[in-house]
Amino acid sequence: MAISSEVELVTPVGNQSPELDEGFGSASRSQGRLALSRFLRSPMSMISTIVFVGIVGFCFIYPYFYKWNFATPDLRKVAQSAHPGQAGHILGTDETGFDLFARLMRGTQRDFVIMVASTFVTLVIGIAIGAIAGYFGSIADNLLMRFVDVMLSVPVLVILIIYGNRHPNMGALQLGVVLGVFGWMGLSRLVRAQFLGLKEREFVEAAHAMGASNSRIIFRHLIPNSMGTILVFGTIFAAISIVLETSLTFLGVGVHQPDTSLGLLITTGVNAADTRPWLFYYPGILIVIIVLAVNLIGEGIRNALDPRHNRVRD
């Protein structure tokens, strides 16, 4: 929920560290590759990545081989509220006979769509607004940053509920886009700050002197140099978008039956803690694992890009 504060956690990482140079004889590696190798060498980052990619990949592929479909309930009486392992359902079923495992995979798919769509939209808008404000400055900057203040003054959750009330049958994709449309403010502030710093650097002036256009300077120089910040924001936002989705679904906005999402599964499962614990614990644990993994990937990227966090020798 607290998109704004999460974002502030990001350490600006646009500055490459001069200490890293003088390694003429060392293997040819870019900043990005150095960061990548630091990322790969951190066990926490690696485990998180493997877990996340593994879960998502599995949830997209395995449904093709799994015998229960998320949309078709098992109508046998024995299959209603079946315990895990009972009646051929690995993780059990709900009262209708929907296979929980199939639903969890479907929910993960939907949340992945929400995550990717919201993050993509947020990155596009946030970078665009931040870039224009930071690069062109003066009036554009003033107007855009006041606009960001305006957007931040209203709780995001409320805007989303109002939107959801008017668009009751949102699919995952639409929900993701909407989350993104109202979530970019923090990023635009970060990108603006980065651009304000970067555009004073000599390599930008050099590009001017070469006759480079504004768009070339923004896209070829400034954005690549802000990529660290953007990446970290993106992962944290992705994690938050899933938590936001659960909140919205709890409030009745978001993904609806007959489709499902992790938010919907835990919203309905939250009452079942004592009576049908599998409906409570499996979705809850899955969502915590996914959000945790995405957050830890973000943390890993942050550490890998932060020159001060330089435990790996090179």
Next chain:
Amino acid sequence: MSSVAMTKPGPVIPQGEPILRITGLEKYFPIRSRILKRVVGNVKAVDGITFDVYPGEILGLVGESGCGKSTSGRAILNLQPATKGSVLFEGRELTGLSRTRMRPVRREIQLVFQDPYASLDPRMQVQRIIAEPLVIHKVASGQQLHERVQELMQLVGLNPEHSSRYPHEFSGGQRQRIGIARALALNPKMLILDEPVSALDVSIQAGVINLLDDLRERLGLSYIFIAHDLSVVRHISDRIAVMYLGKIVELATTEDLFAKPAHPYTQALLSAIPLPDPRRERTRKRILLEGDLPSPANPPSGCRFRTRCPKFANVLSEDEQQRCIDEEPPNEIRDVGHPVACHYAAIEKVL
């Protein structure tokens, strides 16, 4: 001021029309009030400079930090649009040109930066950095582009095999060569070198300077060589312009300037150059300047240098001093044989 040029002897004889003609160039930065953002004053970084550069010539531009040298370079290139004055490049007026109209000119004049760490995009491979001007001006692509980059790297003395490396993998001197290669990519006629070696180790400086000298000869380039270090400029320049607080105070051939410095400021600068002979070094006379550079927002009246001028303080009579306070000395050819902006210009041997 063409008369100045004509009197100038030196290794490169200026011939024909100047390639660059700068007249009365000014660059002011407005100071705004805090509440209403109204302009309440100006920082006069460059306050009316005039000089010419001839084809094949190297013009040195020296002065203390903050005197407006680098701003002049940027104003000439229209990177920071000039407030007033004219910049004629091969007869074309550059001031006031829009970015698009300026673009073709940028093929002809290029800039090399002071800081080789900051002036190369850290996220770009060297080959892309060098190729960037070629790509921007669409002069080469594909295999041709690749070959041109290899050629340029060879030209500046870099190993073309390292073309896929990133800037941080090179030493400072090598990076500066990358910057030079980038500046040369479009076969410009002129380079503005903004303190190209001041960030480098002394051992590396010579290599870069020799490269620049060499390139000038091979490619027939003209340079404006901006530096704060006279000894570096002496090595390479044909003529030298000395700047103080936004104005040129003396302009002469290198030989003349070092042999016959006429402005007290030039003399002070020259007296600070270390001499290789320790005995002479110990016995030489040093001219020390008092105080700090005055604020360019509020320069002293009359002669700007008078507040720190040893001559003003120690030699001149009160009447003479009054003239310095009231009247700004124009930069014109005086008895010494070259333009100098001092009412009481007199040659003094300092080396």
Next chain:
Amino acid sequence: MLIFTIRRLIGSVLVLIVTSVLVFWYVASSYDPLKPFRQSNPPRSAAFMAHQAHVYHLDQSVPVRYWNWLTHLIDPSSSFPFIGFNFGVDTQGQAIAGQLGQRLEVTSRMIIGAVILAVVLAIVLGVLAGVRRDKPVDIGVTILTFILIALPTFWFAAVLKQFAINLNQDVFHDQFFQTTFEESPGIESYGTSGQIFTDQFKHLILPTLSLGLLTTASWIRYQRASTIEVLDADFMRLARAKGVRNRTVVRRHGLRNALIPLVTVMAIDIGALFGGAIITEQVYAWHGMGDFLSLAFNREDTYAVIGWVMVAAIFVVLFNLFADLLYAVLDPRIRLS
């Protein structure tokens, strides 16, 4: 400083005005207060609907409605605390500002409690993790915060309630923790003010915990980061090099500087706290701002929603202003710019 304050104040008012335009347009074009009448059976006559539309100002264009709303905004007789705001009446004919004032009192109990809890935890755990960077304490705090960030609000609240009830039954053998309402219903008709205070305090514990713990997670991360930054700063190295004890260095030099950024993030999160209160109030059946908003949503009560959003926006903007000023006081470098 005064000039800076005045400029920021003017800026805040402008932001609020633009916010009100956008919010008014967005909400007014989203909701249909006539919905309850449309759903009635047998259907209402056209004349009746037209009359109701007139009562709710629906027969005017949105800009006209906005102008009327704006020009009636300041009203010294309104009961909204501090400033006389008049947000109009809701579809039930009740003054919105008065209701919001009462609701705000309830919600602010929860929010203030949560902020205090979150700040204390953020400072203690954030500084601890920053000072003991990469030590087990830090890793523990990091994992804890990430788990808290990953927990859905209502899920966490449900687990917390269950835990509290079990404690009540097994340890206290009494209703020590209260899971529902902001106070025992009807207590005001028989309780003394002391009893009411105790009762309200007991009802406050669990909602404060759920809102505060989830809020503090990101604040701890933030405090940790700024602690690390300060510890790496040159003046800290210098102090240590002078031989001052590490603990003293942290306390005397580090903490104050490390706290500055937290002020900003707190101000920004006030909006998120209002949002979080919607869910928390629903889970604990509180009757505060969040509950008012849910009701307004259900009734599609345009002016009530707008009033709510504007109150939240006023708080966000006020806190941002406050944070900016505090920032300027704490960090002299900011003042000139």
Next chain:
Amino acid sequence: MRVHRGKALAVGVAILALGAAACSSGGSGSGGSGKGQLIWGEPTAFPGNLFPIIAAGNSTAIGNLDVRVNVGAFRVTPNIAYQPDPDQVTSATSSLVNGQQVVDIKINPKAVWDDGKPITAADYQFTASAQKSQDPAKGGCPDILGTVGFDQIEKSQAVSDKEVKFTFIKGKPFADWKGLFSGGTALILSKHIIDQGDPVKTCAYLKKGWPVAGGVPVGASNGPWLLQAKNIDVAKKIVTLVPNPKYWGAKPKLARLVYASIGSTSDTNVKALKNQEVNIIYPQPQLDLVANLKQLSGVTTSVSFGVQFEHLDFNTKDPLLAHPEVRKAIALAMDRKALVDATVGKFSDKAQVLNNRLVLNTQTGYVDNGAGYTTQNIAKAKSLIESIGGKMGPDGIYTIGGKPLTFKVITTQQNPLRDQTIATIAAQVKQAGIKLTEFADPDIFEDKSHPNSLEAEGFQIALFAWVGSPSLSSNNSIYLPHTPTGGGGQNYTQGADPIVNDQLNKLATALTTQAEIDAANAADKQLWQDMFTIPLYQKPTLLSYTNNVSGLADNPTLAGPLWNSDGFSLK
């Protein structure tokens, strides 16, 4: 009494004090008849207005609050029937006089309003005249919710102060006459409070109603409880009912009945009851909720089957659903027995398939008219489809004239029971080559301007509930065809059958209960042939309360579980 478990010593000082206060005070200045207090957790939205006959005051919450504050001549009992309230009337009868229905009501001589003024024939006459029309030109008031029944009264006559006679228009007897004075939305209006002397002013009074903060005005209550302004806290959504000192019948056994708005979140409801913070909850039943409540110790939970019944509406103007064969095939392909077992059957083993559209399972006169449709008959369903040219497509779905038998089922949002019902039905009928998809939409009960509403009649199949009543004829508008005079106002299927119409008209004018039952069952038999709608099951209600309460018995009709709240007491 609230919490007080007797074991607390140290921590519970405050609680002990509260308990003592609750036990001793005996109600705030209201006769001191009752003892202790109970807290009722209201799941629906807090009311804005307490006047039930206008839209603003027409809510479930009002029904619960008001049921023993403003009472009628009849009470609705848990078995869905009217019963005269002897406190209010000594007799209430209907008879035919010269072909005109005459209703004769004799008011209890002791009956008084809470300001001490007697309840008289004039109050009953005013009740009828105030609601006879919505047309201001005829002295009516457009804000009145409904006029049905009252508009058929030709004249009213005060035989004495305590006896009134209503004569209905000739040939238009009104079978549901008891419903006109049955409390809830059919309360007796207090003339001396409400009548402003002229229709326009009275209408303005009605329009304003009783905004909740003001309580029920003194002089307008005739029940054992009072709903006074001083006991209402709008912001905290708390209302405290206190005994009516002027009530002439049995006085409430409690000093206070506290109404607290707890919301519909089921987890909140369960935990509040578990922690004994409320005494009675009445949430919408859901599987885990019922199971959770049933396993709580110290709590009694009961599931009843109420007056709401779930059903499917088919739009007979849809090109495919226009074929009765298709509608019947869907009915045959459904296994309604399995559906009930899978849904409401999990709440209570008393759940049954509803095989009657007009009489509910738990109502007197229920007859199973749909025997052939209780369980699945795939073969017959398929043969019906094939009989009108249905071809099985490659995806296992039949097509008729190239159009696949794929239907969208619209329903309300946020209702897990309906989601489950549709998912189950969809899976069942898929076996017969028919595909159903769910489309949950908040606009379903909107007016014609919303294309997804029932009123707009653009849907294919709809799943929602109808509210039944003790009076069978109140269902008529669901099945009568659309007419300019408003008949069939809620027949969204747009199906029409003359035989049904005849029987329904008989039902509306029936004067005896048996005549009503016979007409209703005859109509329903024919409706099984038409299959415009399929009834599914009675919707359960869920009542749960702490064991220290006695006197509770759920009333699954609209009267709600507080229908006898004056009889509640603490053990």
